[in-house]
Every structure is written in C-alpha cells, then in structure tokens.
Amino acid sequence: MHRRRALFVLLALAALAAEPAPAPDAKPRELPADLPAVELPRPEPARDSFVQTIRWQPVSPLVKRPVPESSAGRILQAGGVAPPDEQPLVELPPGQLLNYAIDDSTIIQLDGVVRGYYRNDQRIEWTGLEDTFGAEAILRPALQVTEGPWTISAEAEFFINQPYGSSILSDPIRDLYKANFNYPVFQIFQLYAQVQRGDSTLRIGRSRTPFGSYDAPMFSNGLFDAPFLRTEAVGFAETGIFYHWQPGRWSFDLAMVNGEIELDTNSSKAVIARIGRERDAWRYGISAKFHDGISSEQQKRYNNHVGFDAAWQRGPWTVYGEALLDAYGFYRDFNNQGNPMGLGNRSLYGRDFYRGVRAPIYGVGWHAGVVRRGERLLLDLNFGSYYPEPLGVPFHDEPIHRGLIKAAYTVSRNLQYFTVAIVENQRTQEQAAFRNPKPFAIITGFQLVY
Helix, strand or coil: CHHHHHHHHHHHHHHCCCCCCCCCCCCCCCCCCCCCEEEECCCCCHHHHHECCCCCCCCCCCEEEECCCCHHHHHHHCCCCCCHHHCCCCECCCCCCCEEEEECCEEEEEEEEEEEEEEEEHHHHHHCCCEEEEEEEEEEEEEEEEECCEEEEEEEEEEEECCCCCCCCCCCCHHHHHHHHCCCCEEEEEEEEEEEECCEEEEEEEEECCCCCCCCECCCCCCCCCCHHHHHHHCCEEEEEEEEECCCCEEEEEEEECCCCCCCCCCCCEEEEEEEEECCCEEEEEEEEECCCECCHHHCECCEEEEEEEEEEECCEEEEEEEEEEEECECCCHHHHCCHHHCCCCCCCCCCCECCCCCCEEEEEEEEEEEEECCCEEEEEEEEEEEECCCCCHHHHCCEEEEEEEEEEECCCCEEEEEEEEEECCCCCCCHHHCCCCCEEEEEEEEEEC
8 A cells, every 4th residue: 555655646746846838839930041050068978878877867969059140149159048938949960860859849869879799708608608799789769849847758778689599508407597598689678758847857667777876888788797786686777657856966766666677577566765966076875775575476586775876077087886785585495385497587696595484685785986988988997896694605605706897999980899808706606517617708899879
C-alpha cells in the first residue's frame, strides 16, 4: 500500500504547477533575409552523451539564430536572452543533417556511434570467448516539443550488437554462465517519455539510474569498461517512474522502479532517492536504493545500496569518485531449492552466495578517477576496490581491485581511435573449470560519432 501512495505522490508532483498552455500562433513568424547569426553552444558537449550519468536537460542541438534588427536582436548580440515572444526562429547550421528544428517549438534529433573493435578479455579465458573482433552501434533519437511553460520529450538509446556464434563451448559448469554472454542484436538501453516544467521533471520508462554519478565515457555496449561498483552492484539503468526537482544549486531525485534493468520478475518495486548539490566547480550527492530483492521465491537476491558521489571540474580536468555500502546475496539456499539454470546472469565474483535465510551479505567499495578532455585527446584513469563481508569462503572473501585506463584520440571531426585497458588482482575462482585466468582485458578500435 505504501508503494501505491508513493506512486500517487510522484504523479501529483508533476501536476502541482500546472496551468493552461498558451495557444500556438496562428501562423509562423517570417524571418527577414540576410540577417547575421549568433551561434549558441550546446549546454553539454556531444562527447558527454557517452557518460553513463542520467541527463535531465532538454534536447538542445547546436543552433544558429537569425538576429533581426530589433530589441530582441540587440539583446542576443549582447549575450542575453530575448523575451520568448521576440526570439527568432531556430535555424540549424550546415552539416547538422540529423538534427532538425521543425519550427520554433519542435526539435527532432538523432545522434549515436558506429564502433569497430578488437577485444581480448583474459578474465573469461575459460569460456573460449575471450578473443574476438566485433562491431556495434548506438542510436539515440529524440523528439522535443515546447508548449508554453511545458517541455515534452521522448528519448531513446538503442544498442545494436553483434552476437557470439552458436558454437559456444558447453558443459554443465559453463552452461550456468551462458546467459552472461548472450548479447541481443537489438537492445533497449533507454526509452522514456518526459514532461518538464520549471524546476520539475517527470520521466517514465527505462532510463539511466539517478543513483550516484559516474562521470567517465564508455566504449562498449556491454558496459564492462567501468568500475566494479557500476558493473556488479549499482548497474546503469532502471525501468520505472522518475521525478527530478532542481531548485537552484540543490537537486532532489525520487524514483519507483522495477529494481532490475528489464521488465520486473518480482511483484515488489524498488525506491531510489538522491539529494545532490552543485557549486561552481563541485557537485556531490547522497543516494539510496531500497528493494526487497530481484526475482521471486528461491531465486530472490538482495539489491540494496547506500552511496556517496562527488566530482570536481576545472577546465579540461574532472576528478570524480563514488563510495558504496552494498547488500547482496540469496534470501534462500538457491542451489538446493531451485533450478540453477533459471538465474539468468550470474556473478563471476562470488556474489551469488547464500549466507542464511533472510541474511544479506554486506560489502563496501569505492572508486576514484580523473578525466582530461583535451581538444583531441581524452584520457581517463580510474582505480577502485571492493571488500566483501568475510564468510570464510576464499572465492567470495577476497577483495576485488580494478584499474581502468581509457584513451580516445579524435582523428577528425567525427572519427575517434580508442583504447581501454582493465587490470584486476588475481583471485581464487569459484569453479575449478575456470582454471587460473589472467586478470586483464583490452579493447581497441575506431568509432564514428555523429
């Protein structure tokens, strides 16, 4: 019952400031010919669309606005903002073929990436899938309409993946982990409808998670080139309803979600909350996720976190980090009660462990990194550690240390060469069949960004 009340509160918040939208003009304004133009930059660089942190700003492609010889034109030339009824029609610069301002209130946009790569991941050498060439792409369509004080948008982020072949090495042990390497050809990473008015935004669908903040770029649709906290605990996306309120420097997020990235496999819902603050160079926040577990019955696993995130930015430099207290593990003895083939993705770090009936396992972790975004070279260095609660089981108890090095060089306006290196500590493996894998991975290739 309390979750239903929370859902009603979310829906009510979006309507608190509602007022009738003004009627659209009967006919579009005509623009004078041969007018000078002022170039207005996007509120965030295109490269930041690859950062796995939730974005609340409206779609705003690079535009040029014709400036008439009027009071509005003088204001724009001086760097100010003209009154809404005096702002001239938006025109897009040459070369922005996939970004269109249909009229002065409607924007349609498509950006993304096409990526070809070579990947060698010795951490999964036991699968026979560790060494491969591949290709993948990302499509990000968006439609935004402004009606008076309301901004209504629909955005998506689609992954196009090349799957593995059908002759994957198979035996009773390896088959338990086969779902970990099942990459669908078409994958919905984000897909949501959003309504924004003033400081408030309401979003429903599948979105990047509002929990924490990870300020580094990603170069894999598999999303494995990230700190341990992100790949194994927090994740990257949630499906549900999200409310964001940002009055000035403070921001408040509240979400009711499935608790897992896809449609729910459990009737209960998770709640995510974050309180953040932004200053001139700093931003930081506290996040929490409360959930009675993923899946149902004997397959149910704990999925609760409390975390802190912070970032500092100056010029081309960004220093960022997160810390987390995590609760995980099975509610019940899954291996003795259920079908071990029905779990889906399984942890390669001993997190699918049973401690006792309704007894969660706790762990703490952190990661910190620095990014430098130059005109041509992007460099990201990150290191983090995770410390599970000791249970007397070596493959579970040993801490995990992971270092990341990412570099991207801009060859031309749209072409980048990138390389990612991942190094971990040597750890005891759960299965004897995993042998003694080398704890490193590398991915390198070219990507065309548009």
